[in-house]
Amino acid sequence: MNRTAFLDRDGTLIWEPGPDHATPYQVSSLDDLRLLPRVLSGLRTLADAGFGLVMVTNQDGLGTEANPTETFEAVNAKLFETLASEGLAFADVRVCPHLPEDDCACRKPRTGMIDGLAYNPAASVMVGDRDSDLAFAENLGVAGYRVTDYPDWAALAAAIVADTLGRTATVTRRTAETQITLTLALDGEGRYEGSVEHGFLSHLLHLFAAHSRMDLTIEATGDGVDDHHLIEDVGLVLGQALREALGDKRGLRRYGDALVPMDEVLCAAAVDLSGRFAFETDYAPVRDMVGELSTEMVPHLFHSLAVEAKMALHLRLLNPGRNEHHRIEAMTKAFARALRVAVEADPRAAGTVPSTKGSL
Ligand SMILES: [Mg+2]
Numbered sequence: 001m002n003r004t005a006f007l008d009r010d011g012t013l014i015w016e017p018g019p020d021h022a023t024p025y026q027v028s029s030l031d032d033l034r035l036l037p038r039v040l041s042g043l044r045t046l047a048d049a050g051f052g053l054v055m056v057t058n059q060d061g062l063g064t065e066a067n068p069t070e071t072f073e074a075v076n077a078k079l080f081e082t083l084a085s086e087g088l089a090f091a092d093v094r095v096c097p098h099l100p101e102d103d104c105a106c107r108k109p110r111t112g113m114i115d116g117l118a119y120n121p122a123a124s125v126m127v128g129d130r131d132s133d134l135a136f137a138e139n140l141g142v143a144g145y146r147v148t149d150y151p152d153w154a155a156l157a158a159a160i161v162a163d164t165l166g167r168t169a170t171v172t173r174r175t176a177e178t179q180i181t182l183t184l185a186l187d188g189e190g191r192y193e194g195s196v197e198h199g200f201l202s203h204l205l206h207l208f209a210a211h212s213r214m215d216l217t218i219e220a221t222g223d224g225v226d227d228h229h230l231i232e233d234v235g236l237v238l239g240q241a242l243r244e245a246l247g248d249k250r251g252l253r254r255y256g257d258a259l260v261p262m263d264e265v266l267c268a269a270a271v272d273l274s275g276r277f278a279f280e281t282d283y284a285p286v287r288d289m290v291g292e293l294s295t296e297m298v299p300h301l302f303h304s305l306a307v308e309a310k311m312a313l314h315l316r317l318l319n320p321g322r323n324e325h326h327r328i329e330a331m332t333k334a335f336a337r338a339l340r341v342a343v344e345a346d347p348r349a350a351g352t353v354p355s356t357k358g359s360l
């Protein structure tokens with residue numbers, strides 16, 4: 001599982017009895033089972049955002065008279081039934097049944113309970129109500145959220161989605177000539193998925209995702225006349241998605257550059273997310289075609305992208321080399337690597353728009 005929401009149970013998803021209750025801090029009967037405000041709505045939001053839900057709960061002395069397994073299971077069964085009515089389910093349930101004095105490896109904030117579970121720390125979160133839950137988050141290397149910091153679960157889930165998926169945009173463009181749907185996530189892992197009705201363009205988009213470390217999902221079909229419309233429109237849609245995902249560019253580096261060799265070819269790329277369009281290149285194709293790609297469409301692709309992204313993009317072949325395929329790959333990689341730097345957070349400019357004008 002990739003994107004995971006680790007969720008404490010008691011005091012996080014369901015009400016936890018207080019110190020004066022007959023069974024302090026323990027949900028000991030179904031009568032005590034109450035969902036916290038807007039849990040279902042919040043979990044729906046997380047599931048829709050692609051989070052797998054994993055319960056992580058310390059159950060002090062589970063299986064003893066003080067905390068019978070049957071009660072724990074009955075409360076879980078009722079909870080799962082309620083979630084199922086909303087189409088929600090836990091992908092996994094992890095429990096520490098020990099007492100603090102057992103000094104086990106699975107009691108939060110230790111991480112033994114999730115041994116063997118694959119998750120991507122950069123894309124995952126932990127939600128709990130206690131300090132030990134937040135320490136657990138830190139030990140997992142994921143962002144931690146305390147449920148009581150939010151008015152209800154809907155607000156909490158919205159904050160999680162904004163924090164973890166904030167820099168994402170989906171753009172759909174349908175014309176008589178092309179049909180394109182593209183999702184771009186700036187803070188991705190370089191994943192490329194989908195299908196593009198043009199092998200070489202798909203190859204370039206794959207390189208772009210891998211070297212920018214953005215996640216790119218695309219479905220694109222063209223009119224089949226030639227590759228002109230498809231390549232131009234993919235450039236426009238990618239540029240638009242980039243602009244939308246960037247938002248107000250607060251706290252970003254804004255500028256990025258890269259120097260990329262591809263065998264004998266050496267390409268320099270420089271990007272400024274300036275809010276204004278410029279595209280300059282000295283690329284001069286020698287051959288008309290590389291495979292099914294019309295080489296004249298390569299600068300057109302970057303041009304279309306920069307127009308919609310409202311960026312300045314410079315691509316210079318410091319050594320144009322001898323191979324058309326190498327030149328095109330070098331430009332694509334150099335652009336992707338320059339962009340990767342430009343969209344990164346600048347810790348020294350956190351919260352500020354990187355322009356003396358105050359907007360970009
Ligand atoms: Mg708790």
Ligand SMILES: [Zn+2]
Nearest residue numbers: 096098104106
């Ligand atoms: Zn344990």
